[in-house]
Amino acid sequence: MAANPQRDFPEAYELCKKFDISDANMEEIVQRLTKEIKMGLAKDTHPRAVVKCFITYVQDLPTGKERGKYLALDLGGTNFRVLLVTLRSETEIDIESKSYVISHTLMEGPGKNLFDFIAECLSSFCKDYHIEKENLPLGFTFSFPLKQVGINKGIMITWTKGFKCDGVVGKNVVELLQDAINRRGDLKVRIVAILNDTTGTLMSCAFGNRNCRIGLIVGTGSNACYVEKTSNTEMLEGYQTSNKPNMIVNCELGAFGDNGVLDFIRTPYDNAVDKQSINPKRQTLEKCISGMYLGELVRHVVVELMGKGLLFKGLDSQAIHEKWRFQTSYISDIESDPEGSYRQAAMIMDQMGIRTHVEKDLACLRYICQTVSTRSAKLTSCVLACLIQKMNTKDCSVGIDGGVYRYHPHYHNLLVENMNKLLKGSAKFELIVSEDGSGRGAALIAAVSV
Numbered sequence: 430m431a432a433n434p435q436r437d438f439p440e441a442y443e444l445c446k447k448f449d450i451s452d453a454n455m456e457e458i459v460q461r462l463t464k465e466i467k468m469g470l471a472k473d474t475h476p477r478a479v480v481k482c483f484i485t486y487v488q489d490l491p492t493g494k495e496r497g498k499y500l501a502l503d504l505g506g507t508n509f510r511v512l513l514v515t516l517r518s519e520t521e522i523d524i525e526s527k528s529y530v531i532s533h534t535l536m537e538g539p540g541k542n543l544f545d546f547i548a549e550c551l552s553s554f555c556k557d558y559h560i561e562k563e564n565l566p567l568g569f570t571f572s573f574p575l576k577q578v579g580i581n582k583g584i585m586i587t588w589t590k591g592f593k594c595d596g597v598v599g600k601n602v603v604e605l606l607q608d609a610i611n612r613r614g615d616l617k618v619r620i621v622a623i624l625n626d627t628t629g630t631l632m633s634c635a636f637g638n639r640n641c642r643i644g645l646i647v648g649t650g651s652n653a654c655y656v657e658k659t660s661n662t663e664m665l666e667g668y669q670t671s672n673k674p675n676m677i678v679n680c681e682l683g684a685f686g687d688n689g690v691l692d693f694i695r696t697p698y699d700n701a702v703d704k705q706s707i708n709p710k711r712q713t714l715e716k717c718i719s720g721m722y723l724g725e726l727v728r729h730v731v732v733e734l735m736g737k738g739l740l741f742k743g744l745d746s747q748a749i750h751e752k753w754r755f756q757t758s759y760i761s762d763i764e765s766d767p768e769g770s771y772r773q774a775a776m777i778m779d780q781m782g783i784r785t786h787v788e789k790d791l792a793c794l795r796y797i798c799q800t801v802s803t804r805s806a807k808l809t810s811c812v813l814a815c816l817i818q819k820m821n822t823k824d825c826s827v828g829i830d831g832g833v834y835r836y837h838p839h840y841h842n843l844l845v846e847n848m849n850k851l852l853k854g855s856a857k858f859e860l861i862v863s864e865d866g867s868g869r870g871a872a873l874i875a876a877v878s879v
């Protein structure tokens with residue numbers, strides 16, 4: 430039977446209230462974010478803005494007529510991918526790709542090793558397809574905060590998502606990659622563009638859907654980009670006289686709140702997760718939204734309730750006390766069970782060394798998962814409503830990618846419900862899963878920029 434949290438586990442219910450965001454608070458968040466975005470866009474406030482709103486130099490959306498053969502690299506999480514994308518027609522796109530695991534040692538080691546590894550994978554991929562001498566155009570999806578100073582030049586600002594490689598911050602990442610390729614001397618490619626995964630996602634979606642104006646990622650990390658009027662992108666030299674009306678802006682929204690403006694909705698659990706992260710006091714919004722952190726938030730709540738004897742009484746395990754052990758995918762699994770069923774919850778707790786079939790406890794666990802994922806979706810809705818209002822569009826599509834959005838059973842519906850609350854019918858929107866933004870999108874950007 431479906432649980433009644435207030436009656437069945439009142440203490441946990443009270444604790445979970447800390448994660449609730451009221452409608453009024455959601456509206457407040459939209460307003461605060463709008464202000465931060467304006468600060469990021471304007472030249473005089475940009476240097477101290479936390480939401481940087483980097484210009485991407487991508488000013489053309491795809492027309493659907495792009496054709497040709499492109500290489501793409503995708504670095505942004507624990508997997509690194511090399512892709513060969515052939516745009517044959519609007520509907521026919523061939524993608525060959527290979528994934529490589531980025532080890533912990535590489536993620537936290539010297540940047541030179543990371544770029545040598547990337548070049549090595551690229552070289553072996555190209556040799557497999559006999560294209561190492563073709564000098565193909567390459568789009569590099571690099572999904573970290575990057576201050577772009579040209580379509581194929583970007584200065585690394587800071588690492589996120591568990592990466593921390595020395596010798597990269599402050600450098601032009603394209604040059605680091607080119608140097609690593611040159612050191613090998615066995616490969617000819619042209620790095621024509623560097624982009625963020627959100628930009629790739631927007632472009633990939635826009636290829637088939639001309640009304641796409643926002644690219645959103647809710648995966649390991651989270652972020653969004655949108656189409657801004659060039660006349661508002663003051664960080665572009667000649668922004669007032671540019672003959673291209675639009676510019677994709679990579680907001681780097683994960684950092685929203687780093688100056689304290691989200692403290693009014695943060696909980697003690699957010700603080701705990703932040704403290705133990707590799708980048709404390711950074712990426713405040715991302716830590717409330719994205720896949721790298723949601724599972725850990727749930728684990729903290731569970732451990733606190735267990736410590737008070739209010740959950741899984743008499744049971745304990747080493748695993749539940751291990752940091753980062755409770756994965757965000759568990760949240761999606763647990764919430765995928767039909768209402769009132771706790772099969773996945775029991776299985777997952779079993780894997781965590783806590784063997785129980787006490788329904789009330791499993792229902793409580795599910796409630797905690799729902800609380801954390803609902804807050805994530807509410808915050809993401811604030812982001813989308815804010816961008817839609819900022820663009821002043823009456824009708825647009827949003828291209829979305831990332832594991833949280835893709836695999837959580839209710840995330841999409843939660844977004845629609847909360848966006849409707851915020852937009853109050855002022856704009857129509859469509860949320861669309863964007864296929865392979867980091868690969869297909871990178872190829873499209875390479876195509877529009879050569």
Ligand code: BGC
Nearest residue numbers: 572573574589646650651652
């Ligand atoms: C990065 C963004 C990226 C997002 C999603 C964040 O941690 O800073 O650049 O778009 O993750 O991958």
